[in-house]
Amino acid sequence: MKDASISLADVLFALVSTLDLVGDDDGHGKRVAQMSYQVGKAFGLSDTDLDELFVAALLHDLGVSTNYVHAHLIKSMEWQGVHEHCHIGAQLAERSSVLKYLSPYILHHHDRWPLLQSLVKKGELTEKQALFANIILLVDRVDAFAWQEISSKNYRHYHMARDFSLQQIEARWQAFFREDIYKAFLRACRADIFWMMNDKQEVIEFVQERLQNVDRLITMAELQEMAVIFANAVDAKSPFTYQHSIGVASLSAYLGKQLGLSESKQQRIYLAGLLHDLGKLDMEDDVLEKQSPLDHEERQKMNRHSFVSLMILRRIKGMEDIALWASQHHEKLNGIGYPARETDLPLESRILAVADIVQALAQDRPYRKGLSVEKILSIVDDMTAEGELDMQVVACLHANHQKAYQVALAEA
Numbered sequence: 368m369k370d371a372s373i374s375l376a377d378v379l380f381a382l383v384s385t386l387d388l389v390g391d392d393d394g395h396g397k398r399v400a401q402m403s404y405q406v407g408k409a410f411g412l413s414d415t416d417l418d419e420l421f422v423a424a425l426l427h428d429l430g431v432s433t434n435y436v437h438a439h440l441i442k443s444m445e446w447q448g449v450h451e452h453c454h455i456g457a458q459l460a461e462r463s464s465v466l467k468y469l470s471p472y473i474l475h476h477h478d479r480w481p482l483l484q485s486l487v488k489k490g491e492l493t494e495k496q497a498l499f500a501n502i503i504l505l506v507d508r509v510d511a512f513a514w515q516e517i518s519s520k521n522y523r524h525y526h527m528a529r530d531f532s533l534q535q536i537e538a539r540w541q542a543f544f545r546e547d548i549y550k551a552f553l554r555a556c557r558a559d560i561f562w563m564m565n566d567k568q569e570v571i572e573f574v575q576e577r578l579q580n581v582d583r584l585i586t587m588a589e590l591q592e593m594a595v596i597f598a599n600a601v602d603a604k605s606p607f608t609y610q611h612s613i614g615v616a617s618l619s620a621y622l623g624k625q626l627g628l629s630e631s632k633q634q635r636i637y638l639a640g641l642l643h644d645l646g647k648l649d650m651e652d653d654v655l656e657k658q659s660p661l662d663h664e665e666r667q668k669m670n671r672h673s674f675v676s677l678m679i680l681r682r683i684k685g686m687e688d689i690a691l692w693a694s695q696h697h698e699k700l701n702g703i704g705y706p707a708r709e710t711d712l713p714l715e716s717r718i719l720a721v722a723d724i725v726q727a728l729a730q731d732r733p734y735r736k737g738l739s740v741e742k743i744l745s746i747v748d749d750m751t752a753e754g755e756l757d758m759q760v761v762a763c764l765h766a767n768h769q770k771a772y773q774v775a776l777a778e779a
């Protein structure tokens with residue numbers, strides 16, 4: 368695979384921004400990374416360790432993509448099923464050679480210190496992994512309590528919640544945290560900046576600056592592995608969209624190949640397919656899972672997702688074409704699509720639009736079973752007759768419909 372000139376820092380920032388879309392507090396991963404960094408610094412970690420802790424903290428909730436799990440995360444210290452998202456996240460990290468090393472931190476970020484200690488004794492965790500996991504848990508709970516207070520009091524600034532969050536942690540720390548970590552936290556959080564840096568814009572700037580320390584160019588293969596993680600996070604949001612993004616990616620690349628796209632274009636359209644729906648993480652679970660057609664308000668919410676995909680992906684330099692195609696998957700050639708009502712669409716966007724419809728129709732949905740290939744072709748033909756879809760792409764779909772149907776539904 369040819370190397371891509373894509374910056375790891377850009378991709379990590381896009382990944383955390385995507386994860387932070389889940390729930391209504393937009394910024395949890397970034398805040399936990401900022402505070403972990405401050406606690407690690409007060410603890411006396413080396414610069415290299417601080418960088419590692421920072422990235423681990425940024426992605427600690429890689430396994431959370433539903434608001435349902437997220438709601439628990441911000442309300443209690445521990446709850447039944449707390450470890451499920453840790454397992455999912457750790458497995459996702461394992462799938463990427465770049466993020467693999469984060470897997471133990473993600474897996475153990477809700478374990479209490481005595482458990483971590485016993486795992487170290489058994490040789491299942493290193494001292495460093497246990498330490499980082501416990502720092503992440505501490506500031507993760509600080510953020511959960513603070514956020515609870517901010518929402519209930521309608522505070523405009525994060526540091527207003529400091530006293531409440533501190534009291535909650537003080538009352539519970541002994542059962543959960545190693546003493547010297549707790550003390551390092553107390554030293555770090557004496558500074559107002561520890562709290563003030565968590566406001567929305569400030570924490571974005573902090574994270575972007577710190578990510579420069581771990582930046583390097585990544586290869587196309589590494590990029591693709593990371594894009595699969597994005598796709599999994601989106602597809603895991605609802606059992607009905609299971610493997611939708613992977614199916615759209617495969618079908619787009621398949622149709623692209625039949626239509627004569629170069630190998631590099633096929634790879635790029637595959638990435639666009641993996642990433643096209645990431646804005647869906649911004650939506651409430653119940654809109655995505657609704658058993659009946661969406662009402663006007665729900666439709667408005669839904670119609671924002673491809674715009675959100677664009678806003679996140681456009682920040683990754685070198686992926687502007689992919690961001691554009693991904694964001695145009697609901698545009699229509701006759702101008703009735705969204706978010707831009709664009710009619711001058713590149714071939715890649717036209718392919719993606721067809722692949723998205725075919726894959727969605729082929730899958731079971733809350734209100735209907737997956738449709739047969741014949742039924743799908745007739746729906747696609749009607750849309751083409753209305754001037755919505757590209758005739759050449761649809762002709763290619765007809766010519767290869769059995770194979771296309773299999774590709775759309777094949778599991779990764």
Ligand SMILES: [Fe+2]
Nearest residue numbers: 427428440476
């Ligand atoms: Fe978590």
Ligand SMILES: [Fe+2]
Nearest residue numbers: 427428440507
């Ligand atoms: Fe968390």
Ligand SMILES: [Fe+2]
Nearest residue numbers: 643644673696
């Ligand atoms: Fe979509």
Ligand SMILES: [Fe+2]
Nearest residue numbers: 615643644723
């Ligand atoms: Fe889609």
